[in-house]
Amino acid sequence: MAETKIPRATAKRLPIYYRYLNILLDADKKRVSSTELSEAVKVDSATIRRDFSYFGALGKRGYGYDVETLLAFFKKILNQDTLTNVALIGVGNLGHALLNFNFHKNSNVRISAAFDVNEAIANTVQSGVPVYPMTELKKQLIEQQIEIAILTVPTTVVQKITDELVDANVKGIMNFTPLRISVPETVRVQNVDLTNELQTLIYFIEHYGQQLGDNGQDEPDEDDD
Numbered sequence: 001m002a003e004t005k006i007p008r009a010t011a012k013r014l015p016i017y018y019r020y021l022n023i024l025l026d027a028d029k030k031r032v033s034s035t036e037l038s039e040a041v042k043v044d045s046a047t048i049r050r051d052f053s054y055f056g057a058l059g060k061r062g063y064g065y066d067v068e069t070l071l072a073f074f075k076k077i078l079n080q081d082t083l084t085n086v087a088l089i090g091v092g093n094l095g096h097a098l099l100n101f102n103f104h105k106n107s108n109v110r111i112s113a114a115f116d117v118n119e120a121i122a123n124t125v126q127s128g129v130p131v132y133p134m135t136e137l138k139k140q141l142i143e144q145q146i147e148i149a150i151l152t153v154p155t156t157v158v159q160k161i162t163d164e165l166v167d168a169n170v171k172g173i174m175n176f177t178p179l180r181i182s183v184p185e186t187v188r189v190q191n192v193d194l195t196n197e198l199q200t201l202i203y204f205i206e207h208y209g210q211q212l213g214d215n216g217q218d219e220p221d222e223d224d225d
């Protein structure tokens with residue numbers, strides 16, 4: 001893990017850099033300039049240089065960045081050399097979609113356990129992932145040392161389940177419900193409200209058309225530090 005405390009916006013761009021660097025490595029490219037990287041990942045080159053500067057001087061003037069060195073570096077920061085097991089709670093429509101979605105090929109994250117209150121789906125295997133009844137939540141999370149959970153349950157039960165996750169020592173929650181959940185300071189929450197994201201996109205298109213700046217890019221939850 002990184003020693004330096006890096007800004008949240010920078011941290012969110014690291015997987016994007018990492019993914020592209022893997023593509024370069026596969027294509028046998030030895031080095032990359034910040035301009036090249038900028039065009040590929042749609043982040044301006046000044047931001048890329050600033051992002052990289054948080055980790056010390058990694059680039060050489062006139063040479064750019066060494067792909068393998070950079071990749072090894074990011075791999076360590078992103079914890080890609082160890083596999084992170086994630087739990088999914090609520091195997092409904094969205095939950096099923098996420099179980100089917102194999103995350104990215106180059107990311108060492110996988111959903112290894114799912115949970116649902118519905119007896120028809122508990123104790124079955126869905127898309128290669130075992131689904132446990134909710135009564136086994138704490139036991140399984142602790143036994144399997146799972147510290148990250150994805151919430152795709154109805155809003156009515158999301159806080160109650162969050163409390164159970166906190167009780168089972170979960171450190172990070174990806175909340176797909178539109179409800180903001182309460183957690184202790186030691187737990188990090190990432191909110192992904194797909195409806196809200198889509199509405200924001202429509203709002204921008206309707207009000208600003210093509211004059212978006214930032215390469216037309218936006219990241220969800222940029223403002224909720």
Ligand code: ATP
Nearest residue numbers: 090091092093094095116117118134152153154157
């Ligand atoms: P989605 O919201 O993903 O489209 P859906 O419309 O199919 O899903 P929801 O009612 O939102 O269904 O429930 C999502 C899933 O959460 C269902 O599989 C449901 O059985 C499960 N669920 C509901 N209550 C709980 C609970 N208390 N604990 C765990 N899982 C629950």
